[in-house]
Amino acid sequence: MTQFARLLHLVDSAIPTGSFAYSYGLESSITFGLLKTPFGLRNYLYSYLQQVASMELPFINSCGKLASTGPGPELRDIVEAYDAMLLVPTIHRASLVQGKNWLKLLESFYPAARMQDLGAWFAAEELPLHFTLVFALALTRAGFAVADLQTMYLHMALRDQLSAAIRLGFVGPMAGHQLQHDFYAIFEELLASHAAKEYQEASRSAFLLDTAQVFHEDIYSKLFQN
Template sequence: MAEGEKDRGGGSTGMVHLARLLQFSDSTLPIGSFAFSNGLESALQTGVVSDPESLLSYVHLILRQTARMDGIALLHAHRAARAGDYATLLRADDELFCRRVGEEQQLMLTRVGKKFAELVLKIMPSPTLGRWLDDIKANATPGCLPVGQAIALAHMGVDEVEAFVMHQYGIASMILSAALRLMRIDHLDTQRILFTAQGRVEGDYLSVRDLSLDEMASFAPVFDVLVAHHTTTHVRLFMN
């Protein structure tokens, strides 16, 4: 297939494929993720995170939890999008939303998910993504970000491994971007942490790729406590 030629999924190959994947991986993608810290704000306030090394441990915790929740939903939604199975897309969306503890976590997933769908549809046509956005607006589905990413990336011809890596990178990048505004840390430390944390992505993928939606779960009581703490704090820079 010639470089730049479109594949049957509506995507493209070679250099164009990589460039567009990088675009959707960019931490500056205007979907509102800058407003969320994924629990880091409370982790700092309670002393769970206090320095670069404890920040690295926190990023590892969130990536592990995300792989076993959002990552499983993303993989099933991606496979469903490629198969034209819209019912499974909606099930993945609902199952993930119901398993996210706390109103703020649900708000993060759905607000950013809707913004992502709106952005992508401004850039390229995607009938399935358009249908999903209509269902979000009609309150027929929650609109979780990993499901929106799965639909868009499947349409572009991105495989599930690439989609999983992109999602996990986005989570780590979100936390570290918040860290720069919340604690005494510089860009060199955050890039070191990001580089180190990404070393776990293949293991995380292999650990969840064969799990069903019913097996989607994560045991992270410290994180759940931090989420609850953030809803009652009086001084907040981030929405979660």
């Protein structure tokens, strides 16, 4: 029960990792007319979550399995593969910022887990400290189950997108939270399809979203980073 409460704390929107500063293509999708209606938002969210599931969950699974062995050559392969699949420069930079913030946070929360050893290994190997990877590595080191982390990651992805939609004025708070409630129904489908995959099976599936993320920098006045 205490571990569940700790997990709830870590998914709290007030946790200072920086995720709420980014829209991950939502703002540019709205600005350039790719997203025009509430129904379109539903389609967008489904595509977004499908890409999160197919891309991120296999990496979380593979990183989670390294909790008992620690960093090594296999982790280097995982990091290099993930780094190569982040195609949008601004998303790449955001991942590094949030990865650094996340590890710093977990170091202060779980000093006995020696999170600093992870950071030291990444620095020594001169590898990028991406958020998704350090998210899984740090939390499994802290004793959380991989299955819970995958569900937690989907929750954070959905929550951040809908929070951005509300702050952009595209939907109201009530409608946004109704959407969040409705979309939890597809989590089991996404987890069943992707949660057992390894990082070699990870794939990107929402290429129009990638395009919207690239064009985010062309917005004249921005509420969010990308």
